[in-house]
Amino acid sequence: MIHTHQTAPTQFVEANGIRFAYRRFGKPDGVPLVFNQHFTGTMDHWDPAVTDGLATEREVILFNNAGVSSSSGEVPASFEQMAANAVSFIKALGLPKVDVLGFSIGGFVAQEITLQAPDLVRRLVLVGTGPRSGEGMATLTPEAQEIFGATYDEPDHLWLRVHFTRSEKSQAAGREFLKRFRLRAENRDPEVNEKVAPAQIEAISKWGAPREKPFEYLKSIRQPALVVNGGKDVIIYSVNSFILQQHLPSAQLILYPDSNHGSQYQYPALFVADVTRFLDAVVPFPIQKDTDHA
Amino acid sequence: MIHTHQTAPTQFVEANGIRFAYRRFGKPDGVPLVFNQHFTGTMDHWDPAVTDGLATEREVILFNNAGVSSSSGEVPASFEQMAANAVSFIKALGLPKVDVLGFSIGGFVAQEITLQAPDLVRRLVLVGTGPRSGEGMATLTPEAQEIFGATYDEPDHLWLRVHFTRSEKSQAAGREFLKRFRLRAENRDPEVNEKVAPAQIEAISKWGAPREKPFEYLKSIRQPALVVNGGKDVIIYSVNSFILQQHLPSAQLILYPDSNHGSQYQYPALFVADVTRFLDAVVPFPIQKDTDHA
DSSP: OOOOTTTOOOEEEEETTEEEEEEEEEOOSSOOEEEEOOTTOOGGGSOHHHHHHHHTTSEEEEEOOTTSTTSOSOOOSSHHHHHHHHHHHHHHTTOSOEEEEEETHHHHHHHHHHHHOTTTEEEEEEESOOOTTOTTOSSOOHHHHHHHHSOOSSGGGHHHHHHSOSSHHHHHHHHHHHHHHTOOOSSOOOOOOTTHHHHHHHHHHHHHSOOSSTTGGGGGOOSOEEEEEETTOTTTTTHHHHHHHHHSTTEEEEEETTOOTTHHHHSHHHHHHHHHHHHHOSSOSOOOOGGGOO | OOOOTTTOOOEEEEETTEEEEEEEEEOOSSOOEEEEOOTTOOGGGSOHHHHHHHHTTSEEEEEOOTTSTTSOSOOOSSHHHHHHHHHHHHHHTTOSOEEEEEETHHHHHHHHHHHHOTTTEEEEEEESOOOTTOTTOSSOOHHHHHHHHSOOSSGGGHHHHHHSOSSHHHHHHHHHHHHHHTOOOSSOOOOOOTTHHHHHHHHHHHHHSOOSSTTGGGGGOOSOEEEEEETTOTTTTTHHHHHHHHHSTTEEEEEETTOOTTHHHHSHHHHHHHHHHHHHOSSOSOOOOGGGOO
C-alpha cells in the first residue's frame, strides 16, 4: 500500500531518551526530505497539498520534535537543543543524508541542524523564516502578538490570520487550506500541551536577540539553499528572507505575491514545483569558494 | 524558414518620426514578448540562450529604441520619453497586447511603458533593475563607475565585470555568455554612437534622483510582474528588486545565488524556465483589490 499524508501511520523511534513520533510516505528512492514544523504545530499542521505534492518525487518524513504532541520529552528552550534532538531522530532512522525543510521556527531548527551536522544535510529549504537577530525578531512582531492573542470563532481560524493576508483571494486560499489540513480523519496528532508555547517562545527570544555580527554564522552553511516566503509576512518579516539569501553562500530567494507567513499553502502547486526543481537539480547552484567573494 | 536569434533579419518600422530596427522570431502564437535593453546595448547584446530559449514557446521581439544603433533619431534624456517611443514602436507593429521584459535601464523603460499604456501590457518581467529613487540609484554605483571606467584587453570583457561576480563559477559562465552573444556572425548591429551614453546617463540621474514617496507609482502597475536579479548585483543593487516586489501589487521576486547584474545570463536555462512558467500561467497570481491590503 502506498501511503499518503492521510493514511501514513504514526510510527515511533527512540533516540536521545526521546520517543519520536513520525510519519514516512512518498517515493522511497533517493534523499528523503525531513519537515520541521512551526510554533505549536504538529504533524497535522502540514498541508497535504504540499506534503503529498512533494512525495510524488521523493520520500517525505514528518515528525514531532521532543515534547511536541505525540513525541515524549520536553521542548528545550533553545533551537540548538531542538536541532540536537532532530539530528538524533534523523540518525536513529539510519539515514546518512537528508534534505531539510523548515517552516517558521522550524527554519531556525533547520539552520541549526545544518550547522551541527553539515555532513547529514544535502540541501536546505527555508520557508517563512529568518536568521538569528533578524528584523523584528527580538520579540514576537506586534502583528503576531495581536494575531496569536486574539480569540476566534473556530480555533482553526487562527491560521487564516497567521498564514494568509487579508485580501479576498488570500483568505479564499486559506479556507481551502483549512479544509485540506483537516482531511486526515483518523489517527491525528493530539494538540500540544501547555508547556510547548512558553518553551518555544523562550527559544525564539534567544534566537532573535540582538548580537554582534549576527549573520556571520550563515557563511558556514555551505549547502545549496532555497529561501521562500510570502512578500507580506507579518509573523517573520519578509525582509528576513532577503537577509538569509544575502548572507547564505549559495541561496536562491523566492517571494510570492500577496501572501503572508504561509505562502506555500496559498500557492501549493507553485511551491511544490519550485522545491521539486531545486531538490532535483543535478547542480542547483555553484558554491562560491571563500576567496571568491565579489 | 524558422528564424532564430542568429538568423532573424533586422527589419524596420516607422513610428513617431523614428525608423525603428527590430527582429522577430519564435513561435508566432499568442502574446509576443518585447525586450528592452540595458545601457548602451543593442539587439546583439541579448543572450541567444535566453532569447531562443523563450522563443520556443512564444514570439520574441528585439528592437533598438530611438537613437540606439540601427534605429534612427536621438536618445531622449528621460525614460518617460524612451517609453513613449517604445509604445509607438509596439503600436506601429499593430500589436494590441504584449508582454514586456526590461533588463537594467530597460526595466525602467518597461515600467514607464506599463504606466503609459496599461492596456497594451499583459505581463511584466523586470530583470536586474529597480524603482525610481531606488537605493544607490541617484548616480551610478561606485562599483559601476569603476567597472565602466576601466579599460579591458578586449572590449567584450567589460561584460564579465558588469554581468558576473568575481567567483570562478560566475566568470566561467561569463566566458560562455560572451561566446554565445558573438554567435550571430552576419548582420550584427553597429555599436552605439557617442551620443547614447550621455543621454542615457542623464535619464538615469533623473530616474534615480530622490523624491517624496518614491515608490507610490508602483501601485499603479496592476499587471502581474516577475522580478528577477542576481543576489549580488553591484550595478543596480539587489535590494532594489526586493523594493520592487514589496511595492508592486502583484509581483513575484526571484534572486539567484552568486550572481551579479546579468544573473539571467549565468543561469539561462533556469531563467527561461522561470519566465516561461510565469508568462504561461493561466492566472499567475491574484491581483489585490485596493481595499484588500493587509
